Amino acid sequence: MSRKGNRQTEAFELRVGSELVGSKGVYIVKEFLGEGGFGKVAKCSKLWSLEYYAVKIMKISREGQKEFEKMKMIQDLDPDENHLIKMYECFTYRNMTCIVYELLEVNFHDSLMNEQQLVPLCYIRVIAQQLLKALKALKSIGVAHCDIKLDNIMFEDLNDMNVKLIDFGLAVETNELLTGTKIQVTQFRAPEVILGLPLDESVDMWALGMVLACIYCGYYLFPSSTEYETIRAMVQIFGLPEADSVSQSVSQSVSQSVSQSVSQSISQSINFHLFSFYLFICSFHEN
Template identity: 75%
Template sequence: VTAGRNQRSRKMEVFELIEGHYLVGNQGIYKVQEFLGQGSFGKVAKCTKLGSPECYAIKIMKSSWAGEREFKMMKLIKDLDPDENHLIKMFEWFPFQNMTCIVYELLDVNLHDSLMNEMQMVHLCWIRVIAQHLLKALKALKSIGVAHCDIKLDNIMFAELDSVNVKLIDFGLAVETKKLSTEIEIQVTPFRAPEVILGLPLDESVDMWALGVVLASVYFGNYPFPSETEYETIRAMVLCTPEEYTETTGEQVEIKNHVINLDAMIHEHRDMFNDHDDDDHRAFIDLLKNMLEVNPKNRITPRQALEHDFITMKHLAGKSKAAYAGKAGEVMGKTPPSEGAQSSVSLCRSQVRINAEGSV
C-alpha cells in the first residue's frame, strides 16, 4: 500500500510543471513560458523551442490514452490544409515522463473570452466571416468522415491579435463519423444536438447544430435554448415559439434570457447599428433555422451552407444601400478597404458584447 501511494505521489509531483521547466520533444526542446489554461485533461502551456524564436501551445495531458487518441485524430486531418480549412495546426506529439504532449500552433484568444472581455455587440458582417470560416472547417472534416463533437465558443479561436481569422481547436472528442455511437458522451448541454439528447443515430450533422448554437449565441448574446436540463432544452427545441411553449407547458418564456422565436429577434437588433439591413438579418435567421433544424436529415450541410445567400451575399447585390453592401464585401475580403475607414479587423475585435443577464 505504501509503495503504491509513493508511486502515485511521484506521478503527481512529475506533473506539477512550473514556468521555466523544459519538455523534451522529438523535434526539439521546449521551455515553458506560461500556462494558458487548464482543465480535467491537464494544462496548456505557451512554450518556446530552444534555438528558435517561434512560440507554441503545448497541450500537456495527464492521460496517455486521451493524448494518443487526440493525436490519432490529428493525424487523420493532417492532410487537410489547416490554414485554408481553419483548423488548428499540429506539429508533433511526444510522451514526456508520465505525460502526453501535443505541440500546436499558438493562437490568440477564444471566442468565449473575446465575448466576455469586449462587452460589445457583434456586427452581422463579422458574424458572416466567422460562419464562413467554420463552415469551411466542417466541410473539410466531413470530406474525411470526421465529426468534431465538441464545437462551442471555447473551441473557436482567433488566429492572432487583431485578426478576423478563426480556427477550430480541441479534437479531444473528435471521432470518425462511422464510429459515432449513442454510447459515446459528446457535446456540452447548451450545444448538444436534439438527436444526441434523444439517443438517436448520429452523424456529422451534430456539428452543424452546435455551430448554429454558436452563431446564435454570438448574435443574440445568450444561448438560443434553455440549458439547465436536457428536458428543458429539448422542449424548447420542439416548441419553437413562446406561445406554443406556454400553451403546452403552462410556463412563461422570457425571451430576454432564452431566444426561441428567431424571427422576432430581428427587431430587437434593428437599432443596434446605424447601418442595419433587414434583408441581411433575414438571410442570417434563415441560415440559422436551417442549421438548427431538429431533424438531422433535413439539416443543412456545410456545402449547402457555404452556398447560402447569407454567406455568398447574393441578396446584397444591386442594393440601394451600397454602403452596407460595400462594408460587407470589405469584411469578407471581396473589396479593398475604403481610404481612411476604420479597419474591419479592429471593428471585429471591438464590436462584441455579452448579455448581462445571459451567459455566453
C-alpha cells in the same frame, strides 16, 4: 523511492520554467493557458528560438493517443486553408504525452466577455464561412469534432477575423458515433443527441449554429438546466411536426408529447441545421 516513482512525481510538478524535451526541440513553459480533466495547456517558447507554441500536456493515456491520431488525419487537410488548428509534433516526456500546437490569440468565449457590444452580422458571416469550411473538410475524412463550443474556436489574428477550430480531444470517426452516445455540452447539444437518435456529423453543424446564434444575440439560445427544458425551447422555435413521424428510438425519459413535437425537427443532414439557423438569424435581423 524508485527511479520510476521519481519520474512520476516530476510529471505532477510541472511549473513555469519546466523544460519539455521533444523530437523537434526543447519547449520551455512560460505560462499556463488552461487546465482541465485532460491535463494542462501551456504557452511555451522553443529553446534557441523566438517562436512560441501551445503545448497540451497530459498524463500518458489512450485519450492522448486518440487525439494525436485524429490530428494526424487532419494535417493532411491543410489546416490553414481549412481553418483547423495546426499540430507540429507529439512526444512522450517523463510520463506525459505532449502535443505541440500553433499558438492562437484568444477564444470566442473570452472575446465575447470582453466585448461591450454585440458582434456585427457582417463579421458573423465571415466567421460562419470559415467554420463551415472547417466542417466540410472534417466531413471529407469522416471525422466529427463532437465538442464545438465558444471555447474551442479561436482567433488566429484578431485584426482580420481569421478563426480556427481547436481541441480534437473528443473527435471521433463518424462511423463510430453510436446511437445514445452523450456528447457535447448542453448549451450546444444537438436534439438528436438528447433524444437518443442516430448520430452523424450534423451534430457539429447544430453546435456551430448555436455558437453563431450566441455570438449574434449575446446569450445562449436555449436553457440548459435540464435536457427537458432545452427540448421544450427547441419546440417553441421549430414548431410541431406530424405525430406519425415520431421515431421509435426517442429517449423514454422525455414525455410523449414533447417527443412528438420535436422528432420531425431533427434532421440527419447538415443542410437542415444550417437552414434552421439561417431562418432564425434572419428573423432576428428583420426585427
